[in-house]
Each structure stands twice: as C-alpha cells, then as structure tokens.
Amino acid sequence: MKVLVYGTGYVGLVTGVCLANYGHKVVCLDIDKEKIYKLGNGKMPFYEPGLEEMLQKNRENGRLDFTNRLHSLDSFQVVFIAVGTPQKENGEANLRYVEEVAQEIGSMLRKEIVIIIKSTVPVGTSKKVHDIIDKAKNISVFEEDVKVHIVSNPEFLREGCAVYDFEHPDKIVIGSKKGPDGEFAREMMRNLYSSIKLRDDLYIEVKNETAELIKYACNAFLASKVAFINEMAQLCNETGADVQNIAKAMGADGRISSKFLNPGPGYGGSCFPKDVLALDYISKLNGLDLPIISSINRSNKKHIETTVARIIKIVAIGGMKVAVLGLSFKPETDDVRESPAIEIINQLLRKGVTVNATCPKGIPGAKVVLNNMEEYYQKSLNFFDDVYRAIYEADAIVLVTEWKEYRALDFDEVKRIMNGNIIFDLRNVYAKNSFVRKHFKYFGMGT
Ligand SMILES: NC(=O)c1ccc[n+]([C@@H]2O[C@H](COP(=O)([O-])OP(=O)(O)OC[C@H]3O[C@@H](n4cnc5c(N)ncnc54)[C@H](O)[C@@H]3O)[C@@H](O)[C@H]2O)c1
DSSP, rough: OEEEEOOOOOHHHHHHHHHHHOOEEEEESOOOOHHHHHHHOOOOOSSOOHHHHHHHHHHTTOOEEEEEOOOTTTTTTTTEEEOOOOOTTSSSSHHHHHHHHHHHHHHOOOEEEEEEEEOOTTTTHHHHHHHHHHHOGGGGOOSSOEEEEEEEEOOOTTTTHHHHHSSSSSSSSEEEEEEGGGGGHHHHHHHHHHSOOOGGGGGGEEEHHHHHHOOOOOHHHHHHHHHHHHHHHHHHHHOOOHHHHOOOHHHHHHOOOOOTOOOOSOOOOOHHHHHHHHHHHHHTTTOOOOHHHHHHHHHHHHHHHHHHHHHHHHHHHTOOOOEEOOOOSSSSSOOTTHHHHHHHHHHHHHHTTEEEOOOSOOOHHHHHHHHTTTTTHTTTTEEEHHHHHHHHTOSEEOSSOOOOHHHHHHHHHHHOOOOEEEETTTTTTTTTOOHHHSSSSEEEEEE
C-alpha cells in the first residue's frame, strides 16, 4: 500500500518506519526541515531503541522516503495524521497542527482516500477534520465529488519500546463511520495492518467518537493508577508500612493487575499530564463535573511537590552538592517533556544546592529546557555523561529515572567517591539492596 505520514515525531516516525518494514511504500512528511534533513541521511532526530537500524534498512531498499513538501496526494491510498496536539493554557488540546494538515490534504485531494488520525484528539475531531477537508477541496475541477474517509486510530505505543509495541500491540482500535458508509475505510485498515498478528477480539472496530475517547480513557486510567500508588507511598512514608508489599498484594489480584503500580516521583512525559487535562476539559465542555478525572493531575502535581519538599528538607543546606540520576521522564528515551527530574532540579537549584545531573540520553533535552532558568542558578548546574563523575564528591544522590545503568552501580566505589551518604531512591530500585541500606542513609518511596 502507498502510505503518507504527516509528522515525524515519536508516533509518526515509528508508524512510518514500521509500515515500510512490513513492505508498504511510505513517505514521511514534516515541516521541520532539520528533522527531514537528518532522516534523509538515515539519522534519527530522537532516540528510540531499534528504530535507526530499521530506518536505514528501509531507506536503502527504497520503501521509505522523507519530504518537507508535497504537491499531490494522487499516489497515496492512505494518509496518517500524527502531528502534535499540545495542551493550550486552559487544558484544551491544541488542534492547530491537525487542522493545518487537514487544510493541506483538502487542497491537494483529487481521488478517494482514507485519512487516519493517529494523534490524540478530542471527541468530534474526526468530524472536524472531515469538514475542513471537505471545505478545502477544489471540487470545481471534478466531474464528481471525491470521497474522504476519516479513521480514528489512536496510538498506544510507549516511548522506549515503541517498535516492539507497534509490532506487538495489545489492541488496535479503529474508529470509522457506522454501517456500510465506513466499510471502505475499515477494509483498507484491515489490509494495512494485516501483517500484525493479533487476536480477533483485540482488533476493535468502533465509531470514530468511541475511538477518540478510548485513548483518553486509557491514559487517564493509567495515570490514576500511578497517582493512587504514589498516594499510598506517601502514606507508607508516614506510617512505616511498605508500599512495595502493598503493590505486590494489590497486583496479585487479577482484577487490579500489577502493572503501573510502581511508586515514583510522579508521572510525566508528553501524554499523561496533557491527556488527563484534555479529558477534564472535554468533560466540562459537556457540562459534566467528573471528580475522579479532575483530581488525577492534581494528585500527581501534589505528589511531585511533596517529593521535592522531602528531598529539600534533607539536602537544602547551602553548599550541598546533589547528583541527580536520570533526566528523561522514563528510561530508554531522550524525552524530557514534563519529566519530574526537571522540576526537582529546578527546586534544588533555587534552594542553593549545586546539582550534578546525568542521564544516558536525556542531557541534550534537559539542557534546552533548563536553559530557561535564570543564569544565576544555571551556574550551579553541571551535566556529566558519566554517572560516577556526577556522583564524585556529591553529598547526596537522587535517583529519579530508573535507567538500567543505575540499577547495578558499584556501591563500594560510590561510597568511596561521595562526600556524603544520602540516597533518595525515587523508584525503589535499591529497596532490597542490603549494602545500600546498611552503608547509606536511604530514603525510598514508601519503603
Ligand atoms: N509520544 C508518545 O509516546 C505518544 C503515544 C501515543 C500518542 N501520542 C500522540 O501522538 C501525537 C504525536 O505525538 P509525538 O510525541 O509523536 O509528537 P512530536 O511532538 O514528537 O512530533 C510531532 C511532529 O509533527 C510535526 N508537524 C507539526 N505540524 C506539521 C505539519 N503541518 N505537517 C507535517 N508535520 C508537522 C512536528 O514538526 C513534529 O515533528 C500527539 O497527539 C500525542 O499526544 C504520543
């Protein structure tokens, strides 16, 4: 099949490269010229394990191409929209980029086509996109009108294992028009994804509106699970109970499941905070007051604040040096968007603490984000590629993101090169390490 993908971010690029790898002929389009230049040379604009090799292979075999601009859609059967939908100040999803793409598609349309919305968008966006395309169509040059089919196909990949997730999804959600009107699009989607092996009942065909809401429901539910266990961790900190055992017992209950029950510093990333906020906005727009949804982000924000306050209470003595391990919002990605590490560093610097920050992939992104800070504070911030250099002469370690490199630190060496002996383990990675608990002043998350 001939496929066009708008947007070469985490979602668009993974989609384009993986579809090319399945044998489809794919063109990826992005307005970011630098990204396209890099991709055209077989280089990744961000880090995602396994993607670069697949990108190069499919470029070489001629199934994958990149461009900034197109003048015709005639050669494509399906077009993905995978551009960003960042949040507006009021929490609403900003559909500007989606609408711009819809406008462009409409202006080039000359034959029947399937448009697949992969971006996370509010209920009703498929209709909006259809209307924009319809309006932008230059139908005067046609004998007959051209049919546009809009599919809502939300993405559930996780950064850090996005290629695996694309090839082994736990579900595929296809939203289209009900009845015979949607059959052309549904048939096209079945063909497009025919190489992905999935149980029939996990290939879920629904109305567009349902598909749009499924994505928000999934993210809000997962976010609420994280927020819940984090609240339990706080309670354990105060009571002496152990959240690890609580999570273990809860997870043993098949109705609950053990996934997303790991306490941490609070969720971040480009999806959870923004999607929960957008869902809250959608609820209010529909005249509803939904207390669970509206309190998830509030709980997370409060948890990050409490975590930061707990650290500051111990280390905010002028002149202390703190090594912060892990800057990306989770391991195996360079994405620092909404990463709790950034907030923690921000607060530490403002309390006069010197921060040595390290991360296997997150340093470039963190430098950009933290560059907004006043110069005065930036002077106390140092970045190190090597974790032991970051720890050298530090009074305390704060492990924020559980990269595997940090799981197996040589603690004899750590003890030897550190000035102090404080470890904040915000992911409970060392909770069972008797050496750490014996030789360091250990602060876990509810354990
Ligand atoms: N990142 C994730 O883990 C993830 C997972 C599931 C869903 N999503 C959703 O998928 C969407 C994309 O997310 P992302 O993380 O890939 O975003 P991103 O910010 O990494 O990438 C978006 C890309 O779209 C490009 N773009 C903007 N306007 C364009 C236009 N008119 N034409 C062509 N390209 C254009 C940008 O230059 C950018 O490269 C969002 O709605 C997000 O919520 C993201």
